[in-house]
Amino acid sequence: MTDTKLETKPLANNTSEADAAMELAEDSRQKQWSFPSFAAGLFNGKFGWNHISPFNKQTIEDKKIGDDFIEKIKEVLLKYIDPEKVDKTKKIPAKALDELRKIGCFGMKIPTEHGGLGLSNTNYTRAISFISSYCCSTAVLLSAHQSIGVPQPLKMYGTEEQKKKYFPRLAAGEMSAFALTEPGVGSDPAKMTTTAELSEDGNHYIINGTKLWCTNGPEAKIMIIMATTKPIIKNSKEIKQISAFIFESDTPGFFVDHRCEFMGLKGIINGVLRFENMKIPAENLISKEGDGLRIALATLNSGRLAIPVCSAAAGKMCLSFSQKWANERVQWGRKIGEHQAVSKILSNMTADTFAMHCISQLSTSLADNPQIDIRLEAAIAKYYCSELACKIADDCLQVKGGRGYETSESLRNRGETPDPIERIIRDLRINRIIEGSSEIMRLFIAREAVDKHFGLAMPFLKSKSAKDKFKAFLKLASFYSTWLPAKYMPRIRNYKTRYLNSENKSNLKFISRNARKLARSIFGSMIMYQVKLQDEQVLLGHYVDIGVKLYAMSAVLTVGDDLLANSQHKNELQNLIFEYCNKTKSEIRLHFILANKNKKIMKSKLKLSRDFLNGSLDMFIDQDILKQ
Ligand SMILES: Cc1cc2nc3c(=O)[nH]c(=O)nc-3n(C[C@H](O)[C@H](O)[C@H](O)COP(=O)(O)OP(=O)(O)OC[C@H]3O[C@@H](n4cnc5c(N)ncnc54)[C@H](O)[C@@H]3O)c2cc1C
Numbered sequence: 001m002t003d004t005k006l007e008t009k010p011l012a013n014n015t016s017e018a019d020a021a022m023e024l025a026e027d028s029r030q031k032q033w034s035f036p037s038f039a040a041g042l043f044n045g046k047f048g049w050n051h052i053s054p055f056n057k058q059t060i061e062d063k064k065i066g067d068d069f070i071e072k073i074k075e076v077l078l079k080y081i082d083p084e085k086v087d088k089t090k091k092i093p094a095k096a097l098d099e100l101r102k103i104g105c106f107g108m109k110i111p112t113e114h115g116g117l118g119l120s121n122t123n124y125t126r127a128i129s130f131i132s133s134y135c136c137s138t139a140v141l142l143s144a145h146q147s148i149g150v151p152q153p154l155k156m157y158g159t160e161e162q163k164k165k166y167f168p169r170l171a172a173g174e175m176s177a178f179a180l181t182e183p184g185v186g187s188d189p190a191k192m193t194t195t196a197e198l199s200e201d202g203n204h205y206i207i208n209g210t211k212l213w214c215t216n217g218p219e220a221k222i223m224i225i226m227a228t229t230k231p232i233i234k235n236s237k238e239i240k241q242i243s244a245f246i247f248e249s250d251t252p253g254f255f256v257d258h259r260c261e262f263m264g265l266k267g268i269i270n271g272v273l274r275f276e277n278m279k280i281p282a283e284n285l286i287s288k289e290g291d292g293l294r295i296a297l298a299t300l301n302s303g304r305l306a307i308p309v310c311s312a313a314a315g316k317m318c319l320s321f322s323q324k325w326a327n328e329r330v331q332w333g334r335k336i337g338e339h340q341a342v343s344k345i346l347s348n349m350t351a352d353t354f355a356m357h358c359i360s361q362l363s364t365s366l367a368d369n370p371q372i373d374i375r376l377e378a379a380i381a382k383y384y385c386s387e388l389a390c391k392i393a394d395d396c397l398q399v400k401g402g403r404g405y406e407t408s409e410s411l412r413n414r415g416e417t418p419d420p421i422e423r424i425i426r427d428l429r430i431n432r433i434i435e436g437s438s439e440i441m442r443l444f445i446a447r448e449a450v451d452k453h454f455g456l457a458m459p460f461l462k463s464k465s466a467k468d469k470f471k472a473f474l475k476l477a478s479f480y481s482t483w484l485p486a487k488y489m490p491r492i493r494n495y496k497t498r499y500l501n502s503e504n505k506s507n508l509k510f511i512s513r514n515a516r517k518l519a520r521s522i523f524g525s526m527i528m529y530q531v532k533l534q535d536e537q538v539l540l541g542h543y544v545d546i547g548v549k550l551y552a553m554s555a556v557l558t559v560g561d562d563l564l565a566n567s568q569h570k571n572e573l574q575n576l577i578f579e580y581c582n583k584t585k586s587e588i589r590l591h592f593i594l595a596n597k598n599k600k601i602m603k604s605k606l607k608l609s610r611d612f613l614n615g616s617l618d619m620f621i622d623q624d625i626l627k628q
Pocket residue numbers: 144177178179180181185186187188212213214215216262265270430433434435436437438439440443537
């Protein structure tokens with residue numbers, strides 16, 4: 001659960017732009033860990049198996065609500081949406097959106113007392129993933145409306161008046177959007193230039209600026225926008241304030257300058273929005289001035305879960321296309337699925353899709369527990385599943401050969417099964433960029449993962465007076481004198497499971513052992529690099545990937561243990577769990593090796609990258625290419 005307590009802290013005195021950006025992001029981070037986090041435990045050497053096992057699956061009553069709702073969605077989708085046509089005409093039919101409105105699709109996350117369906121996170125993500133398995137553009141429209149659009153920040157930070165005013169309209173189907181990105185502001189919002197100036201009488205804000213790539217923006221009625229308000233002065237330094245506002249699209253001064261088109265997601269409504277002296281009431285400010293970035297980041301923290309569930313749905317689609325084709329296509333006298341090289345692809349695809357299924361199930365079930373902090377779990381699920389899904393879709397294309405590269409329309413026109421793999425690949429690719437790119441997700445996970453160590457080490461490293469340094473040292477020494485030896489101590493613990501066989505149970509010990517090794521390694525790197533550890537992105541990336549994969553194994557083991565209860569194919573399922581864990585254990589071992597050699601590897605890679613950037617290698621690039 002996200003902690004909605006907000007605190008405003010000044011930015012430290014810093015002159016460089018990069019430092020200022022880091023300070024602003026750091027200041028806007030949700031800092032408290034008011035509730036336990038299973039994933040944070042892994043990075044700190046603690047394997048809290050009891051927190052996730054037995055797997056807390058959806059209750060029968062909640063599942064029934066989800067099942068019934070999905071049936072209604074299915075009816076609308078099949079009747080009113082042809083995904084191929086959406087891709088071609090770049091439009092979701094208005095009638096389809098009206099029908100989705102009627103069954104409550106615009107109010108899935110809005111509480112029932114405000115006219116919404118008040119679905120659990122599990123049912124919301126089930127619905128979105130079901131829609132995405134049919135038409136990604138429609139799923140993105142609905143998810144941008146309520147995962148990141150106005151309903152989510154309003155739910156977390158809105159006043160009762162704001163909720164009463166906007167929730168019923170949003171639930172009834174007035175589309176919403178989230179406007180953060182600007183032409184000069186992507187991953188780093190510190191350079192935001194859109195301004196919101198408070199009028200002299202304090203009754204209005206005047207908004208000026210441009211927002212880029214706002215999904216739903218060109219047609220949304222009610223939107224949330226992040227803009228800079230009057231800076232505050234602290235210790236004679238000017239401190240930038242980013243604030244969040246609700247605005248309505250019929251406000252004078254609001255313009256849609258351009259509708260953007262992309263490689264995939266052809267049906268989404270996305271554009272460049274311009275604000276010219278747009279005057280909005282002061283009560284449209286969400287929370288208070290200076291809280292905007294924190295609100296945006298917290299919205300993204302909880303909104304991110306839609307991406308892993310959609311990734312898992314895409315993986316399942318790809319598996320079903322590959323299964324059919326690998327069983328029927330015969331080449332060189334054998335079904336292609338029986339050639340060893342294809343079998344290897346199929347087995348990895350199956351194991352990875354199973355992992356995405358388990359990660360999504362575990363992460364959304366944790367999100368339904370208000371006593372658990374899921375910011376790391378959501379980020380891990382988003383990062384890992386969006387990467388895996390792209391790989392799986394690419395593997396599916398390879399298995400289908402030329403037919404994987406051909407459009408579904410062309411396949412249909414010449415009488416073949418129109419599996420839309422080419423479209424799925426185009427639609428999926430953006431998930432590695434939006435709502436936090438993979439690189440930024442890794443940095444986010446790393447920052448949260450080292451939070452405990454940074455929290456203890458920073459006062460020691462940064463304190464100026466000898467007295468403060470000594471005090472911080474005592475605190476540091478007292479913590480690490482017990483923490484560190486515990487990370488070396490072997491654990492003799494019998495983890496409780498219900499159906500996992502002994503081979504799979506032994507994977508639990510691997511997770512516990514390697515979580516402690518990970519914590520020791522992070523600690524060792526902290527000692528070695530101190531404050532500069534934050535610049536070691538590749539080293540931290542290895543640590544993040546180890547933690548992410550330990551989390552994925554945990555998800556596979558707990559959800560797998562639960563699935564075994566009612567499975568007709570217990571041996572096969574045990575083998576699937578074993579295969580995923582086996583493959584992932586090798587990857588984890590490799591990350592440890594690469595982390596150890598990182599300094600040497602990166603020295604040479606950084607040199608090559610610099611040589612490339614400064615043009616020293618243009619001699620081979622410039623040859624025989626037509627520059628545009
Ligand atoms: C289809 C689509 C829909 C979108 N919808 C919305 C929306 O509804 N609302 C909204 O506000 N925005 C939206 N966006 C914007 C999206 O969130 C941004 O594209 C994203 O934040 C990345 O910003 P950027 O593209 O400017 O990349 P940049 O930030 O310029 O990054 C370029 C590359 O550099 C990497 N990089 C950047 N900084 C670092 C760093 N510190 N360390 C390592 N690597 C780094 C990035 O990972 C990326 O690979 C949308 C974009 C698209 C394409």
